[in-house]
Amino acid sequence: MSPGNVAVKKKTPPSSGDKQHPIGLDIGTANIVVYMDERTDAGVQMEANAFFTVPSMPNTRKILEDKSVRFFEKENCLHILGTAAETFSNILGGATRRPMENGLVNLREDDGIHVIQAILDPMLPEPVQKDHSLWFSVPGDPIDRQGAVIFNESIFKTYLKGRGYMPRPINEAMAVVMSELSDQHATGIGISMGGGMCNVCFSYLSIPAVTYSIQKGGDFIDQTVGRSVGESATKIKSIKEQALDLGVAPRNNIEHGLHAAYDDLFATLADSLAKGLRGSDNMPRLSQAVPIVLSGGTVLPPGSRERFETILNEIDLPIRIATVMQARDPLYATARGAYLMAAADES
Ligand SMILES: Nc1ncnc2c1ncn2[C@@H]1O[C@H](COP(=O)(O)OP(=O)(O)O)[C@@H](O)[C@H]1O
Ligand SMILES: [Mg+2]
Structure with missing residues (x-):
């Protein structure tokens, strides 16, 4: 063709x-x-x-x-x-x-x-x-x-x-770890929350020990809220990107829907982490607490890091979490990590 x-x-x-x-x-x-x-x-x-x-x-x-x-x-x-x-x-x-x-x-x-x-x-x-x-x-x-x-x-x-x-x-998600956790010896959990999916990687000393994805992300938020309030997903996406603050109480039905859909996505992710880490044969037995870094466009609304941390705290994980942080530039972290790998390749 x-x-x-x-x-x-x-x-x-x-x-x-x-x-x-x-x-x-x-x-x-x-x-x-x-x-x-x-x-x-x-x-x-x-x-x-x-x-x-x-x-x-x-x-x-x-x-x-x-x-x-x-x-x-x-x-x-x-x-x-x-x-x-x-x-x-x-x-x-x-x-x-x-x-x-x-x-x-x-x-x-x-x-x-x-x-x-x-x-x-x-x-x-x-x-x-x-x-x-x-x-x-x-x-x-x-x-x-x-x-x-x-x-x-x-x-x-x-x-x-x-x-x-x-x-x-x-x-x-490994690329996110390389981009954001280089000063922690590339040890920690990278999560990339994009439009179509969320990717997760547990990296130990730059070795990806556990990786998986869930096929839910920003599009899921736009579509489920759009269906429940009778608006197009495109309209919901634009409201989400321009006005959503997960740190303040919702003021109307669309914001209620967006808060609920974010909670659903974060709970699915937190749950998957518990199951994914516990179920993996590759999970290193670590006594130290590790950082989680969040990236991707879906973590851009103010308050999303705090909200994810609250939901994660309700889950029993097989590993201790030191901190939940946000990537410096969530839309670019994956590409930056890939770039750093290419740069290291050449040196
Ligand atoms: N300011 C914002 N607030 C909330 N969501 C955003 C914002 N900017 C982009 N997004 C959402 O982030 C997703 C795109 O993120 P990105 O990491 O580029 O995804 P992908 O990896 O799937 O290409 C879309 O669902 C988009 O609506
Ligand atoms: Mg992505």
Whole structure:
């Protein structure tokens, strides 16, 4: 299947010059993040992993190209890509579509893989040399669906190899540990709460001892609240992102629903931690207390760290928790961890 024509936004990633930049890549259900340099803002790029379809009119293509909007043309339709898709859906009404669902490539969406590639193509620079090191995040197996992630990993590996990279996978929550717990010898629990899933990794001295995911996240919150109050998930998502504070009492039905859905998600996670750690043969017998670090867009509302800690305190875990902290930059922590691995690869 031909991916059709792809218009590329004129913004180009920072030039690598002659030097090979390590690259960290996080392909999530909601967002794709490329991390290439800690020191400049231009070293991090994020695009929504989404597209919005409009009919192809005679002038539309030219206007979109002039406005540097990325799109992909197929069968008299234009798929507007990335963050621009969200802008179009807000202005024109209607929902964006997603190439991924619950953390995995949605195989029911025909153009899904091509859409992801079209979003990624201009975000990644040309490799400077053969086998340029690139680490990309992969989810852990969902608790009740062993093996579900293998297909995902191989799709992205094939694409990245085709672009001339030497791709290396890293578990998404392990990448969070590498990014945030380096001064604790990479020992602790990383949790990445994204749109489609939550990933968990217990790392001991940088070795991932227990990893798994649950297929619930921000999308679950938007959908369950939307259903119960009779609003679209898109509207709930926007209220959640702009106004939710889990530290203050809810003021209306939507906020009541959001608080309840967050409690449900946090309780599911806390419960899974108790079961996942207790049930694992790999769980190190540790006497020391370990930190938990929370990341991903779903932990952004104020009060979420405290709320998660309260719910976790009600659960009997097989390990002592020293502290529950939030990642410095929850949307970038996974990509940053992958970047640090790529940087270490080169030194
Ligand atoms: N300020 C915010 N408050 C609450 N939720 C947010 C905020 N910003 C983003 N999110 C949610 O975070 C999720 C995306 O997080 P991300 O870590 O990028 O996910 P993924 O790994 O699935 O791509 C979405 O569900 C989005 O609604
Ligand atoms: Mg993620």
